[in-house]
Amino acid sequence: MxxxxxxxxxxxxxxxxxxxxxxxxxxxxxxxxxxxxxxxxxxxxxxxxxxxxxxxxxxxxxxxxxxxxxxxxxxxxxxxxxxxxxxRTTQTNEPGRCAAFLPSLCQMQGPLALIEVGASAGLCLLPDAYGYDWERQQLAPPSQFGAIAPVFHCHASENAPLPLQHPEIVWRAGLDLNPLDLSNHEDVAWLENLIWPEHHERFARLRAAVQVARKNRPRVVAGDLRQDLSGLIAEAPSDATVVVFHTAVLSYIADQNDRDAFARSMIDTGVVWLSNESPGVFPEFAEKAGPIRENMFLLNINGQPVAWTGPHGQELQWL
Ligand SMILES: C[S@@+](CC[C@H](N)C(=O)[O-])C[C@H]1O[C@@H](n2cnc3c(N)ncnc32)[C@H](O)[C@@H]1O
Structure with a gap:
């Protein structure tokens, strides 16, 4: 005890x-x-x-x-x-994290096929449906979601490459051990209760993102990222750039050997691999990013660090 x-x-x-x-x-x-x-x-x-x-x-x-x-x-x-x-488990779905990785998606050759592992309810699979406020630059939500979409505020460093338009995403799918169902009242209530009580802004934007996702439901299938990802990659259209991403997931894989095996498989598959995780998840990549920033995630593309990010997407410090 x-x-x-x-x-x-x-x-x-x-x-x-x-x-x-x-x-x-x-x-x-x-x-x-x-x-x-x-x-x-x-x-x-x-x-x-x-x-x-x-x-x-x-x-x-x-x-x-x-x-x-x-x-x-x-x-x-x-x-x-x-x-x-x-x-139940802590499956916090934080769509605000899209503000931290959307600029990277916009640098990739489109159109994109997006696969999120550890997607929870899939709210981060809709980065092209939300609005963004990076302080020195804004991106309005697309008109079909304009009235209901959340706008995510993110403090971005001067050197961050901020996009003027959303990326073209032609196909998307998520994978999760336990996908949460946005039409299930209990699942949505669980997502709401996972947000800490004083975080009113996060609560409001979660509700807004759920509204958007109910109109444009992302597909999230049940499976383990260690075994079930190749089937989804094979489904993606061959004429799109396949991007596999995850945010706040790999720390759930306790064994470092399993994390490293996943990293190797990502590099070997030839997809674009975007990882937004606590730096301790992949120490080998974090070493290349300089001194560890306290309470920040590290954004890696194909194992190369590109930015430190706020764990809820509230900050983007480009390297
Ligand atoms: C903290 S949530 C993050 C959700 C989402 N990525 C986000 O940033 O909002 C972590 C998610 O990873 C999922 N997860 C954990 N281990 C997994 C595994 N081995 N395979 C697939 N999903 C996993 C959990 O079920 C949970 O939904």
């Missing part, structure tokens, strides 16, 4: 501090509360994460506004919360 308490203390200190006062308070509280630690210790080790607990509790009971409300919710609904924690 000590290690669970330490995990929650670390989450409060490193992840929640400055980003979510509520989660910071709750995580510290969990770390020092016997009944919460006992509850967590009865779950499988890979189901004890703070993000999963807080999202599951909100999914079952709504957002607790205080430690007292948290304790009451966990006391009264422990079984329902545990069920959510063992059946």
């Amino acid at each position: 000590n290690s669970i308490a330490e995990r929650y203390r670390r989450f409060a200190r490193v992840e929640a501090a400055g980003r979510s006062p509520l989660y910071e308070t709750l995580a510290k509280h969990v770390a020092g509360t016997q009944h919460a630690l006992t509850f967590l210790s009865r779950l499988p080790r890979d189901r004890q994460q703070p993000n999963l607990l807080f999202a599951a509790l909100r999914h079952v009971c709504g957002t607790p506004m205080s430690i007292t409300e948290f304790d009451e919710a966990l006391g009264e609904h422990a079984q329902a919360i545990a069920e959510v924690m063992v059946t």
Whole structure:
């Protein structure tokens, strides 16, 4: 139980501090509360994460506004919360990440066939349907989505090659261990509960992106990126540039050998491979990017670092 308490203390200190006062308070509280630690210790080790607990509790009971409300919710609904924690995973779908990788897509020879591995509900498969505000340059959403599409704000460095138009994407598909279904109310509620409570802007744009995706449903098939990708690549039209991309996914593959094998297979297939992940995921590529930037993702194309990006797409620091 000590290690669970330490995990929650670390989450409060490193992840929640400055980003979510509520989660910071709750995580510290969990770390020092016997009944919460006992509850967590009865779950499988890979189901004890703070993000999963807080999202599951909100999914079952709504957002607790205080430690007292948290304790009451966990006391009264422990079984329902545990069920959510063992059946669901942290599948946060953050369409704002498109603002960080769209400029790279626009540099590729079109038309494009886009394949996203670890797509969750597929919201990042629609980068050509959203609007962008990179501060010194804007790109309006296409007219058919103009009224409902979110516009993603991203602070871009002076040297970032910002596009004047969306890329031409003629085919797209996603792959996920557990694709979330945007017509399923529970799945959409889960996506909403995964957004931290104070992140109102992210919540609003998630809702807007879901509206867009319901009008232009991206196909996401069930499968494991380690075994099931070649079938999708074979389906892509031969006259388009095939781009395989992933954001915030490879850290779910715990074994570095598996990650490296995936990287090698991507280089060998001859597709364009775009990876937007924490730099620790591919240390070999991160070495080429200079000093590690704290709390940033590294955007690699075919294993070559091109930019540091904010983990929610809020920043683009071109190398
Ligand atoms: C944090 S979410 C990121 C979703 C999306 N890429 C985004 O940036 O919004 C990670 C996703 O990766 C999926 N995933 C994890 N391991 C996977 C694997 N081996 N094969 C396919 N999908 C995987 C999870 O199911 C989850 O939906």
